[in-house]
Amino acid sequence: MTLDSLANSAATAMHRRIEGRDLDADLIRLRRASHRRTRTQIVTCIVAVIILATGWLALRPGRPAAVPARPHPTPSPAHLHANGPIMGFANGVPASGPGGTSLCRVVAIDPLTGKATRQAAPAPGPCDISLAWSPDGRDLAELTQSGQISVRTPAGAPSAFLATCVNCTGLSWSPDGRTLASGSPDGILLIDASTGTTRRLLAGTYVWNPSWSPDGTRIAYAHADAPLKLSLDVVGVDGRGQRTLMPAAGHDGLVLQVAWSPNGRQIAVLALGAKKGAQTWPVRILSVDPRDGSVTMLHDSGGTCYCVGASPSISWAPDGRALAAWMPIRPVDGGWTLYTMLPDGSGLRAVPGDRLMVFTWWRAAG
């Protein structure tokens, strides 16, 4: 047998087997299959249109994307504890002072419970103007009302005198812990933390409360252009690149305190808002973007700050996820308290307890 003859007979046999088929049944089945496929395509198209429409509604421009509702955030207790205590001065303890002199003591305050723990023996006389923990949390720099700048350990070791700076305000450690900065009527005073040698930046400029950037290249400060007109400026540590981030006219008030966030993306500003024709000064906490100077209002006390004998203050948690502020209670009734809040101003929470504090700052845990 040849291949051709086998192929021909095989093909013929196959055709004969098929000859008896009911082609009408095959045709009906074909049409049903076509209808099924049409239905499937229609359903697929409808589902695709629904999915696309849903996505468009959720993402269309000018409308915020739908996000699940979440409760109003507050700094969690674990988070607050992880950042260590909030440190402050407590004064006005006449019973303890010899001869009726007020005493000033440093206290560590649990940010959750408000429990205060005395940190150092009280010293006679008014409280220091400012304190600042070194980046490693070992040394405490002090600025007294008489202008003495010194460094000591909280365990009670004698203070090491560094420099004198009359009418200075604020202390800020450089991130490497080698230099201290303080604001003065004659620019920024930079003090070597080990030798006490000093140099000045921006001589002739009235500077309040400088704050070092976390990368150590710039310093932000309040700049007094005129009485009751304080802007937010930054300058490089080499004295160059000075620029105004938030002009005094931009917030219509006084910049009092400046605190650069640990991640470098925000400068928290505590300012007093001026009201024309009234001697009232609501406390405002602002967030300024160091890149473009854009300002966001985080908190407005909306009342009056009786800033006599006490000054509002602000500081960042070491991890940058919360702020602590010492400021008038809202609504203002003359009392003051310690608050914590998230970096966007939400989650404002009063730390329990009554105290007389004149400054706050946050010390790293451990």
Next chain:
Amino acid sequence: MDDPVPGAAQAPVDVLASTASVTAQSPTGEAQRRRSFDDFFRAEFPRLLALARALCGSATADDVAQEAMLAAYRDWPRIEGYDSPEAWVRRVCIRRATSILRTRAAEASALLRLQARPAQAESFPVEPEHEAFWAEVRRLPKRQAQAAALRYVYSMSVADVANVMSCSQGAVKSHLSRARATLSERLDLDGGDDAS
């Protein structure tokens, strides 16, 4: 007062008339197309089924042939205008029959179909040597199997096979020559080159 634009009043009437004309003609056109496809189906489907059986066996041949016909049915107004709708549907059939993934899907579908209803009765006996022949065709490389199946099932010329396979006649001759040599050797038959 301005004279009305000539023909302006007639335009809506013309539109309505043309719309009515299309509406009236549509069922007729659809019926014609339907009849045209039915004739095509009756003439082509049995041979298409044979081609599918030659290429992928009887278990899945029904689905493969029906898939090819379904593709033609759903696009019949266009396919009908081709020079050779038969060549088009055979091309679709051989591609689907030799696609492994499609064959697997068709096998699964065939199993379900066989469970659901009996296959159409076929009284003509199946000779073992014929089954062996088609089994060897299916074992050939894909293009050789396609060329051999078209050649033997349809008794096509090389030119027609080349048209369906969308390749040159030289390529078809080469495929057929190799296929014949392989089949002759495996089936222990006398071969010979008949590629003409």
